[in-house]
Amino acid sequence: MPHLSGVSVLVSGAGLAGLAAAHDLTAMGADVIVVDARDRVGGRVWTIRDGFAQNQHAEGGGDMIDDAQHEIRALAAELGLTLTRILRGGFGYVRQDDAGRPRMVRRRALRGWTRLAGALDEFIHPYRLAEQRWDSPIVAAIAKRSVASWLDEVRADPELRATATGLRGFFLADPDELSLLALVDQFAATDAWGSLRRIEGGNDRLATALAAPLGSRLHLNTDVVALTHRGRTVRVTVKNARAQSQITCDYVVLALPATTLRRIPIAPSLPSPQHDAIARLKYGRATRTLLQFSRRFWRAPRRPGAFGSPLFFGAVWDGNEEQRGRAGILSLLAGGGASDATQSLVAKEGPRGLAQSLEWLGARGADLVGSKQIVWEQDPHARGGYAYFDPAYDPALRAWLARPFGRLFFAGEHTSIRWQGYMNGAVESGRRAAAEIAAAHHL
Numbered sequence: 001m002p003h004l005s006g007v008s009v010l011v012s013g014a015g016l017a018g019l020a021a022a023h024d025l026t027a028m029g030a031d032v033i034v035v036d037a038r039d040r041v042g043g044r045v046w047t048i049r050d051g052f053a054q055n056q057h058a059e060g061g062g063d064m065i066d067d068a069q070h071e072i073r074a075l076a077a078e079l080g081l082t083l084t085r086i087l088r089g090g091f092g093y094v095r096q097d098d099a100g101r102p103r104m105v106r107r108r109a110l111r112g113w114t115r116l117a118g119a120l121d122e123f124i125h126p127y128r129l130a131e132q133r134w135d136s137p138i139v140a141a142i143a144k145r146s147v148a149s150w151l152d153e154v155r156a157d158p159e160l161r162a163t164a165t166g167l168r169g170f171f172l173a174d175p176d177e178l179s180l181l182a183l184v185d186q187f188a189a190t191d192a193w194g195s196l197r198r199i200e201g202g203n204d205r206l207a208t209a210l211a212a213p214l215g216s217r218l219h220l221n222t223d224v225v226a227l228t229h230r231g232r233t234v235r236v237t238v239k240n241a242r243a244q245s246q247i248t249c250d251y252v253v254l255a256l257p258a259t260t261l262r263r264i265p266i267a268p269s270l271p272s273p274q275h276d277a278i279a280r281l282k283y284g285r286a287t288r289t290l291l292q293f294s295r296r297f298w299r300a301p302r303r304p305g306a307f308g309s310p311l312f313f314g315a316v317w318d319g320n321e322e323q324r325g326r327a328g329i330l331s332l333l334a335g336g337g338a339s340d341a342t343q344s345l346v347a348k349e350g351p352r353g354l355a356q357s358l359e360w361l362g363a364r365g366a367d368l369v370g371s372k373q374i375v376w377e378q379d380p381h382a383r384g385g386y387a388y389f390d391p392a393y394d395p396a397l398r399a400w401l402a403r404p405f406g407r408l409f410f411a412g413e414h415t416s417i418r419w420q421g422y423m424n425g426a427v428e429s430g431r432r433a434a435a436e437i438a439a440a441h442h443l
């Protein structure tokens with residue numbers, strides 16, 4: 001392993017990307033400081049433990065870990081954390097019936113996705129020919145269409161449109177906001193998805209285990225507000241409730257979402273395509289509602305524990321099947337327009353109104369005993385759920401999101417190619433940034 005003793009690195013952001021970078025840099029002997037604006041580590045990984053009966057908890061942000069996501073699984077194993085298998089029954093699907101009521105449909109969500117993938121075939125082959133290089137004109141031509149305009153072009157039937165709308169629970173963007181490229185990229189991926197897991201005791205245990213060895217080198221409630229980099233030195237201006245001060249170091253890892261990174265003045269400024277890549281990236285609206293009921297009425301033989309839907313409440317799944325107790329938590333993820341709709345319903349009728357919209361799952365008469373709602377687009381340190389590509393985003397800019405500039409290195413979910421939007425992408429990007437510093441330092 002390359003050595004970085006005597007080298008100082010400031011990691012900005014204590015989400016999984018920043019913490020993974022700090023873990024690897026510390027292992028290489030660097031002097032690492034981590035700063036985060038929040039009063040906790042984990043960022044968009046946030047296990048909610050308060051307000052639920054029977055000591056239960058559920059995830060307010062990143063929840064499911066797929067078997068194919070090796071980087072996060074390896075890191076969790078290294079830290080002695082156990083991953084529990086969840087949602088063995090896969091995903092079902094809910095849509096409106098002719099009378100306008102939500103109804104579970106027999107076919108699995110997979111069937112709708114297979115139809116969608118089939119309809120995208122004409123793009124998937126050329127996309128593969130471009131070897132997924134986002135600077136290819138093939139990719140540019142796909143990228144400038146929205147999913148909605150493509151659905152119009154192919155005269156999609158209502159079922160195909162509903163399936164595409166349902167994907168806002170995944171991309172956090174409605175068909176008119178999302179570039180067709182996002183769908184093509186998703187369906188062109190060849191690595192098979194496996195079973196789903198979450199970390200026993202809460203996904204935040206990964207963040208707290210990574211943060212523990214940092215001790216006083218972790219500064220919470222501290223914002224990075226400006227950066228200057230000249231020669232071999234980077235000067236980082238940080239601000240907490242009491243004062244503004246400067247930290248000087250050899251390298252910086254910027255593991256912040258693009259939404260907050262673009263508000264930080266950097267001198268000398270980033271190359272203009274890099275500036276644009278960061279400035280123009282969109283983040284999806286995402287409202288997570290956790291509803292705890294006195295009993296798990298949604299469980300039934302041969303019924304899946306998770307449902308996609310194009311409806312206003314978004315995707316719904318069992319949020320804590322692995323935990324003991326008669327009570328149970330349903331996790332609702334409303335992306336894009338569903339995020340707005342869920343918020344307005346809850347503003348008018350409270351979480352009970354939302355619980356009532358789950359009658360199709362057997363919620364009638366069930367006792368709501370706890371609830372929590374997190375609106376990620378209103379979170380000042382995230383300003384959205386995760387990144388998505390809209391039709392106005394020039395795909396050739398994407399490579400700039402992860403490109404080092406001088407002594408500044410970039411990490412975060414949005415910089416990952418294969419696992420953008422995932423916890424695995426965050427971990428992988430942090431480890432990549434650490435390895436890049438080691439490589440650059442020894443050039």
Ligand SMILES: Cc1cc2nc3c(=O)[nH]c(=O)nc-3n(C[C@H](O)[C@H](O)[C@H](O)COP(=O)(O)OP(=O)(O)OC[C@H]3O[C@@H](n4cnc5c(N)ncnc54)[C@H](O)[C@@H]3O)c2cc1C
Nearest residue numbers: 013015016017037043044062063064224412413422423426
């Ligand atoms: C609702 C929701 C559901 C999700 N579901 C899943 C899922 O099921 N599976 C999955 O794999 N992923 C999921 N994700 C995505 C996953 O949570 C993220 O991709 C990942 O956690 C991002 O990590 P990160 O380190 O890149 O960013 P973050 O976790 O956002 O970390 C960045 C940190 O930077 C800090 N910060 C911001 N600005 C400043 C500043 N100026 N100064 C100092 N600090 C600052 C923030 O406070 C934050 O802690 C979900 C996300 C959301 C929101």
